[in-house]
């Protein structure tokens with residue numbers, strides 16, 4: 314991600330410096346997609362003249378501080394989370410650097426607005442609230458021509474895409490093309506958390522029909538009104554899409570997100586493409602990362618753990634598989650390890666004698682139930698007497714006061730992880746978990762909950778959300794130029810996350826590091842992922858093999874997009890350029906070469922990184 318082709322400008326006293334590369338691109342192509350800072354009020358007067366935007370923004374040159382202050386005040390004046398979400402979306406598309414500067418300074422406060430829980434409502438209302446393009450839509454009708462639709466994406470370089478078919482958006486069901494909020498949101502987190510260049514990301518939503526009848530009948534719905542295509546049709550479509558994406562961008566990393574049944578495509582593509590499934594693998598890794606720290610605190614040995622999972626879907630099975638691998642590394646045989654898990658779905662305890670099971674549930678099906686079937690979670694808890702309760706069921710409130718109380722009777726430190734998103738689907742709140750376990754539980758939830766004052770202390774809830782790992786998995790795959798994303802790379806992300814806590818975070822019994830440190834945490838996760846790629850020999854950036862961990866960390870940091878320092882790096886180039894093109898000091902645009910036209914500017918076109 315060298316920025317050598319960029320140009321930027323700076324105020325003379327070391328004030329804001331603003332990238333004008335994409336502005337040029339924008340002016341040339343009228344690209345309405347997120348573009349850098351074209352009309353940034355922090356642009357110097359010289360830059361505005363150079364860009365011919367002089368006069369199109371208010372005369373004063375803003376500092377970053379003023380911009381932040383103004384944006385936060387506007388945000389504050391918007392009353393509802395969705396209004397704040399809308400303002401932030403507009404900010405991202407009109408001044409991408411300001412958006413990420415704001416996010417960098419307020420990551421804890423703004424993440425719930427750009428991501429879960431607010432993104433859930435944004436998706437439910439996407440077609441109602443739609444105002445601007447933010448990603449690429451591929452329709453089933455485009456089959457046979459996906460390659461040419463993909464050519465329409467206006468940015469020449471893409472490092473990573475997040476793709477959904479909208480069929481299982483958070484715990485909100487099939488939202489069809491309204492699911493676009495998820496790729497957009499996840500990629501914002503990629504930039505905020507791991508410094509992936511926002512101009513090199515592709516939010517991608519597939520319109521393969523929807524099983525959501527209300528949407529199909531909604532006049533405002535912006536997707537096709539067909540029923541969801543068959544699994545076979547979807548497979549053919551995805552085959553074409555994978556080939557077309559990698560044809561245009563050979564190094565692209567492809568993250569699958571929020572597909573109703575993502576197991577077949579993970580199996581089909583994971584060895585031939587640089588791809589992973591975030592709901593199975595990212596979730597598995599993030600929960601393992603927190604769990605490793607939880608085990609240390611609960612002091613229950615793996616062989617004595619008894620984990621009840623409410624929800625046996627992509628996330629439930631993904632997490633159970635990841636914990637199984639951990640138990641095996643801790644000395645259990647595979648058979649012993651998988652016996653530590655009791656999965657419960659909408660039919661009750663998953664047993665091998667209860668009738669035909671979906672393929673992904675077979676591995677964990679119990680065969681020691683002696684013919685008895687357990688339907689409710691309460692029954693299962695009484696039967697199993699678990700040490701761990703995981704929620705990946707999409708059923709808000711499923712961890713009832715009675716169940717939470719029981720968990721505290723059974724354990725000194727019960728692990729209570731209500732992981733379903735958004736907040737309305739969380740199996741319990743932080744407050745209830747603390748109240749009914751009398752403050753004993755080790756807690757993490759998928760969506761954020763506020764700090765709680767309990768018996769004289771402030772308790773901070775852990776957030777077991779895959780946003781702690783997927784940014785580092787993606788960046789690690791990009792920087793190592795991995796040909797595939799291996800299971801060891803996923804596992805390494807969990808280990809790196811678990812060891813990323815500061816001594817004071819460990820002392821405070823946190824399971825996850827402070828989200829405000831996410832960029833540093835992502836450096837550690839990225840390093841772990843790169844080292845695992847090297848061990849598995851799937852890396853193609855061979856020079857990284859022989860450098861020390863410290864050097865690798867430095868390399869990773871240097872490759873991260875930083876909305877503050879981005880422009881420092883290229884500032885010198887602008888000065889050179891200004892002299893080369895127009896003489897110095899810069900003269901107003903339009904007078905540059907005496908004929909009313911700008912001279913051609915070397916190094917400003919996209920496509921040469």
Ligand SMILES: NC(=O)c1ccc[n+]([C@@H]2O[C@H](COP(=O)([O-])OP(=O)(O)OC[C@H]3O[C@@H](n4cnc5c(N)ncnc54)[C@H](O)[C@@H]3O)[C@@H](O)[C@H]2O)c1
Pocket residue numbers: 481482483484485573591592596599623624625626627628629657658659660704705706707708732733734735738758759760777778779780
């Ligand atoms: N915290 C995170 O990082 C994270 C990551 C991925 C998914 N999730 C959340 O996990 C939830 C599930 O995601 P998924 O991809 O596994 O979905 P999925 O549709 O694949 O699985 C849902 C599971 O819940 C079960 N279920 C539904 N109703 C139930 C009921 N009444 N009682 C018991 N089980 C019931 C289903 O049978 C199924 O096994 C979603 O809310 C999602 O937002 C959270």
Ligand SMILES: O=C(O)C[C@H](O)C(=O)O
Pocket residue numbers: 429482483484571591592733734759778779
């Ligand atoms: O999107 C999230 O916040 C986590 C996860 O990927 C989910 O599907 O819920």
Ligand SMILES: [Mg+2]
Pocket residue numbers: 483570571591592
């Ligand atoms: Mg997801």
